[in-house]
Amino acid sequence: MTPAQPTRDRLLDAAERLFAEHGFDGASMRTITADAGANLAAVNYHFGSKSALIHEVFGRRLAPMNVARLQLLDAVLEETAQRGEDRPTPRAVLRAFLAPALSLGRQEGREFFVLIARAHSSPHPELQAHIVNQFAEVAVRFGAALQLALPSAAREDLFWSMHFTVGALCHTVVNTQLLTLMSEGLCTDVDEDAVLERLVAFVAAGMEGGLDS
């Protein structure tokens, strides 16, 4: 019997899930290939090495997510112009940045976003460099949009605010179960739209209010 999906894709899926669950070092080639129903040598054949596999796992999801971010940002800017307003609201810009990330966590690539947040604090420097490259354009575009939304803010302030925002985002995606634990079940991430709005409200207020102080 021939599986519906080619081996290469099954390897990526298995790797994504197992990396998210056990970390990059915790998931071995044997568990990955076994989970994918492939031979042990399959990863080295299709990707060359485990390191290259990790890069491919990221490349497969990162590009679409950042494309979605830029599209949403374009939509926000366009709608702003149609209304005759000269600048977008910080909330709209931030929502365009945050929504694709949380949305990606909702659908097929749910495990992936745990993974990307984990990579942010990963000890693999090459992985960090890879992520920085993938985010370069997004950082520039959203930096400019935020500068437009908050004209009185210093560029330095905006960078810091975005940094805090990314931190809150990553921590939310990865460790909401920890919050559920600490809040004794009061806070959960079942309603992801509500989580998004909470996050948007928080960072938008932080950005607007944290400047003049």
Next chain:
Amino acid sequence: MTPAQPTRDRLLDAAERLFAEHGFDGASMRTITADAGANLAAVNYHFGSKSALIHEVFGRRLAPMNVARLQLLDAVLEETAQRGEDRPTPRAVLRAFLAPALSLGRQEGREFFVLIARAHSSPHPELQAHIVNQFAEVAVRFGAALQLALPSAAREDLFWSMHFTVGALCHTVVNTQLLTLMSEGLCTDVDEDAVLERLVAFVAAGMEGGLDS
């Protein structure tokens, strides 16, 4: 020659530094013991296992940091009462929570805080449980203090806000070099007091402003 510090402490120092740099799996017993100038078997003799060593590395720093947090919180509440005010400001409470963490990152345990932030997204479940236990009292005390500072806020909102705050904090401590990279040197963490005030301003505004929306 007898080293100034006993082997046990040298092992903890080396482990703390190497765990922060290479991760828990990336730092091996051999590199740790070699860095500490001890025999390979030293860790198993003094701590029993690598896992127990990790727990000890955390226990050594976590307790003092959380004690400092609670002391600062007591000081804030006391000063508030002396002024005749019935509630503290959110900023003061948040500063009491954030300052010991950033301060710990400044002095001797600088590597440690990279480590604790990394542990937050670690794939080792026993480590997460350990951290949750250590933070239980701090969470309760600061939860109550924030409820006092923001009486109109729902308990659920406060939990989420604290969650975002911890995320921004961890990401700041661990990945400020990433921010420096993206901002092309504009943002650095050389002035840690300034970083603290930025962070306090951001999360305080997020907490106050993010609620009524």
Next chain:
DNA sequence: AATTCATTCAAACGATTGTTTGATACGATC
């Protein structure tokens, strides 16, 4: 001086790691 105890040491343990090899099977191309 003899003994006890904590510590350090070199050496090896079995297990697991990522990777490589050479053979085998399958389909398309000539």
Next chain:
DNA sequence: GATCGTATCAAACAATCGTTTGAATGAATT
């Protein structure tokens, strides 16, 4: 129908992992 390139396979590779062992060390106690 022979040939070529892709893909999968079992098997072994060298390296490293955390841990254990048993002897050697040295200071403190009896």
